[in-house]
Every structure is written in C-alpha cells, then in structure tokens.
Amino acid sequence: MKKLIEGFADQLRLAIEIGLKSSFKNDNAEIRNIVIMGMGGSGTGADIVAGLNKDNLKIPLEVVKSYTLPKYVDKYTLFIASSYSGNTEETCICLKNAIDKGANICIISGGGEIKRIAEEQNLNCISIPGDANCPRASVGLSFVSLLFVLYKYELIADGFIDEIESAAKLLEREQADIILKSQKIAKILKSKSPIIYSDDTFQPIALRFQQQINENSKQLAHINVFPEMNHNELVGWSAPVDMFSNRCLIYVQNHTAHDSIKKRMEICREIFKEKCENIIDIESKGSSLLEGYVYLIHFADWISYYLALENDVDPFPVEKIDYLKSRLVETVKKA
Numbered sequence: 001m002k003k004l005i006e007g008f009a010d011q012l013r014l015a016i017e018i019g020l021k022s023s024f025k026n027d028n029a030e031i032r033n034i035v036i037m038g039m040g041g042s043g044t045g046a047d048i049v050a051g052l053n054k055d056n057l058k059i060p061l062e063v064v065k066s067y068t069l070p071k072y073v074d075k076y077t078l079f080i081a082s083s084y085s086g087n088t089e090e091t092c093i094c095l096k097n098a099i100d101k102g103a104n105i106c107i108i109s110g111g112g113e114i115k116r117i118a119e120e121q122n123l124n125c126i127s128i129p130g131d132a133n134c135p136r137a138s139v140g141l142s143f144v145s146l147l148f149v150l151y152k153y154e155l156i157a158d159g160f161i162d163e164i165e166s167a168a169k170l171l172e173r174e175q176a177d178i179i180l181k182s183q184k185i186a187k188i189l190k191s192k193s194p195i196i197y198s199d200d201t202f203q204p205i206a207l208r209f210q211q212q213i214n215e216n217s218k219q220l221a222h223i224n225v226f227p228e229m230n231h232n233e234l235v236g237w238s239a240p241v242d243m244f245s246n247r248c249l250i251y252v253q254n255h256t257a258h259d260s261i262k263k264r265m266e267i268c269r270e271i272f273k274e275k276c277e278n279i280i281d282i283e284s285k286g287s288s289l290l291e292g293y294v295y296l297i298h299f300a301d302w303i304s305y306y307l308a309l310e311n312d313v314d315p316f317p318v319e320k321i322d323y324l325k326s327r328l329v330e331t332v333k334k335a
Contacts, residue, residue: 001134001137001216001305001308001314001315001316002305004132004134004137004138005137005298005301005302005305006175008140008171008297008298008301009168009169009171009172009175010168011138011140011141012140012144012164012165012167012168012171012294013164013165013168014129014140014141015128015140015141015144015145015164016144016161016164016165018126018127018128018141018145019126019144019145019147019148019151019161020148020161022125022126022127022148022152024106024124024152024153025122025124026152026153027104029075029076029104030076031059031076031077031078031104031153031155032059032076032077033059033060033061033062033072033073033076033077033078034057034059034060034061034062034077034078034080034150034155035061035062035063035064035069035070035073035077035078035079035080035098035103036049036050036061036062036063036064036080036082036146037063037064037065037069037079037080037081037082037090037091037094037095037098038063038064038065038081038082038083038091038142039065039083039088039090039091040084040088040135040136041084041134041135041136041137041138041139041142042082042083042084042088042091042108042135042142043063043065043082044136044139044142044143044204044207044208044211045082045139045141045142045143045145045146046063046080046082046142046143046146047063047203047204047207047208048139048143048204048205048208048293048297049061049143049146049147049150050062050063050204051201051202051203051204051205051293052147052160052289052290052293053150053156056156057150057155057156059155064094065090066090067089067090067093067094068094068097069094069097069098069101073097073098073101073103074101074102074103075101075102075103075104076104077098077101077103077104078103078104078105078106078149078153078155079094079095079098079103079104079105079106080105080106080107080108080146080149081094081095081098081105081106081107081108081109081114082107082108082109082142082145082146083107083108083109083112083114084109084110084128084130084135084138084141084142085109085110085111085112085130085135086109086110086111086112086113086114086115086116086130087112087113087114088114089328091114092113092114092117095107095114095117096117099117099121105118105121105123105124106123106124106125106126106149106153107123107124107125107126108125108126108128108142108145108146108149109125109127109128109130110127110128110129110130111127111130115127124149124152126145126148126149128141128142128145129141134316136211136212136215136216137301139208139297140294144164147160147164160290163288163290163291164290164294166286166287166288166291167286167288167290167291167294167295168294170285170286170291170294170295171294171295171298174285174295175298178298178299178302179302181299182299182302182303182305182306183306185280185282185303185306186303186306186307186309186310187310188248188278188280189213189217189248189303189307189310190307190310190311191246192246192247192248192278193219193220193221193222193246193247193248194210194213194221194222194247194248194249194250195221195222195223195224195247195248195249195250195276196209196210196221196222196223196224196250196252197223197224197225197226197229197249197250197251197252197265198223198225198226198251198252198253198254199225199226199227199254199257199258199261199265200225200226200227200228200261201254201256201257201289202225202252202254202257202284202292202293202296203223203225204293205252205293205296205297205300206223206224206225206252207223208297208300209221209223209250209252209296209300209303209304210222210223212300212301212303212304213303213304213307215304215315215318215321216301216304216305216307216308216315217304217307217308217311217313217315218308218311218313219307219311226261226264226265226268227260227261227264230264230268234268234271237271237272237274237275239275241274241275244275244276247275247276247278248276248278248279248280249272249276249278249279249280250279250280250282251265251269251279251280251281251282252282252284252296253265253281253282253283253284254283254284254292255283255284255285255292256284256289256292282296282299282300284296
C-alpha cells in the first residue's frame with residue numbers, strides 16, 4: 001500500500017497517457033444526460049468527476065451505486081460503466097440493462113466481464129492496468145479516465161489535462177510535508193472515532209477519506225457536509241460530553257469555499273470545542289478545484305496508511321469484503 005500511495009503522481013500521468021491514446025467511435029448521437037455506474041474505488045472516481053463538473057456540465061450527471069438504473073436511461077443517455085476488475089456484480093448487471101435500454105455506452109476497466117461485453121458489443125472503452133489488484137489505490141486511473149470519456153464525447157474541454165499535470169507536480173513538492181503531517185495526525189486518531197466535516201463542494205473528498213479509514217485503517221468514521229449538517233446533525237452535539245470521549249473532529253477545509261460556509265464552520269467550531277477535545281484542520285492546496293481534490297486525496301491516503309500502522313493492521317487486504325463476496329457466491333451456487 002505504501003508503494004501505491006507513493007506512486008500517485010505517476011499514476012495520474014499514466015492516466016493522461018492512456019486517455020490521450022484511447023480512440024472512440026463518435027456517431028454524433030444526442031446526449032441529454034450522463035449516468036456513471038461504479039462501486040468502491042470506481043464509485044469514488046465517479047463521485048470525484050461529478051464534484052469537479054457540477055458547475056461545468058450543461059446536462060445532468062448522476063452516479064449510480066446499486067443494481068438498478070434510473071428509469072430515464074434511454075438512447076439519449078451516456079452510460080459509463082467503470083469497474084477496475086471488470087467483474088463487479090452491480091456494474092455488470094447495470095451495463096446489461098443499459099444495453100437493453102439502447103444507451104450510448106462506454107466502459108472503463110482492467111478486464112473481466114464488462115471488458116468482454118464491450119468487445120462483443122463494439123463499445124467505446126478505456127483500458128486501465130489492473131496489476132495493482134487494489135481499486136481504491138487506483139482512483140487516479142479511475143477519475144482521470146472518466147474525465148477523458150466526457151472530453152471525447154465533447155461534454156467538457158481539455159483544460160483538465162494541464163490541471164492534472166499541475167496536480168502531480170504539487171504532490172511531488174508537498175509529499176514530504178504531507179507524510180510528516182499525516183504521521184502526527186494518525187497518532188491523534190489512534191483509538192478515536194473520526195468525525196469528518198467539509199463543505200458540500202468537497203463532499204467527495206470527505207467520503208473518500210472515510211472510505212480509506214474504513215479499508216486501510218480498519219476502523220469506522222463518520223462524515224457530513226456544510227451547510228446541510230447545520231439543519232439537522234448540529235443538534236446532535238447537544239448530547240452529554242461523555243458521549244464524545246473517543247471522538248476526534250477533522251475539518252476538511254476548502255480555501256475556495258463560499259464565505260457563508262466559512263462563517264458557519266467557524267461558528268460551529270465553538271460548539272464542537274465544548275464536546276470534542278481534538279479538532280484537526282486539513283486544508284486544500286492548489287490553484288484549481290482539481291488540484292485541491294488531488295492534494296486532499298493524497299493527504300487522506302497517507303493518514304489512513306499511518307493510522308493502519310498505529311492500529312497494527314495491514315492496510316492492503318480487505319478481508320470482510322472478501323468474506324462477503326465468497327458468501328454471495330455460495331448463495332448463488334445453492335440457488
């Protein structure tokens with residue numbers, strides 16, 4: 001896992017190389033909406049792309065993480081099936097459904113069943129290397145490939161390519177500092193239950209942070225976003241102080257956040273301080289939203305890695321998920 005995290009900047013550059021070399025057939029079909037299907041690490045890539053483009057796209061984009069597609073999917077839908085292994089159960093089912101609905105389809109995969117279907121159906125495809133055998137550590141390949149799909153369908157401009165290269169350089173400049181800070185934060189988080197708050201723009205990053213703590217550090221975490229949490233969850237901080245004894249609050253700070261959200265976060269900090277001894281601030285860096293996303297993804301990955309070491313667990317395997325998959329296979333065989 002350490003090697004994979006260290007190589008994130010190179011992974012971003014590899015993703016650019018793969019994207020530029022990928023060729024698509026273009027039948028100039030009208031596209032009125034976009035649906036991205038992805039689970040786990042591939043779903044994270046979809047969330048990132050949705051977050052990066054919510055103010056850029058002129059048509060709706062929805063991320064699906066289940067067995068069924070929205071009923072509106074039809075011949076005017078760009079359906080993107082993203083699966084690192086190519087064998088993700090939910091993605092395979094949705095892909096077949098999208099074919100039946102006549103959607104305009106593209107896949108992103110390292111192989112497996114959806115790659116076979118793509119070749120059989122002559123679908124547009126971006127092939128990514130699957131040798132790392134770790135979807136969550138290949139999120140750079142995932143989200144950059146998705147951006148290239150949108151670009152090749154002429155739904156976004158090519159400015160993201162230079163931004164990714166700038167982001168890779170940012171990581172290389174900041175890596176030593178990120179590692180040092182991550183080690184310190186991991187020590188604070190040991191034996192704690194993290195609460196992660198961000199503004200709504202950085203919700204995909206907060207979710208990624210939670211998932212990396214789940215899978216790498218093998219512990220639970222909770223997230224919510226401003227301003228929505230001010231309308232519900234904030235009242236939960238009225239609970240007795242002893243209920244917060246093992247909690248640690250992490251503020252994922254977006255330096256480009258709306259001024260009103262910044263005010264809300266600072267006012268709420270006063271409330272949180274009354275119940276939570278440890279409040280950690282992690283602030284984005286970079287000159288673009290994409291750079292800020294990439295910087296915080298890398299920062300969170302390092303924190304989850306060092307927290308795994310603090311917890312004396314191997315960050316790579318995900319035994320609970322493997323167990324679930326094996327039981328599902330047994331259930332199908334018995335049926």
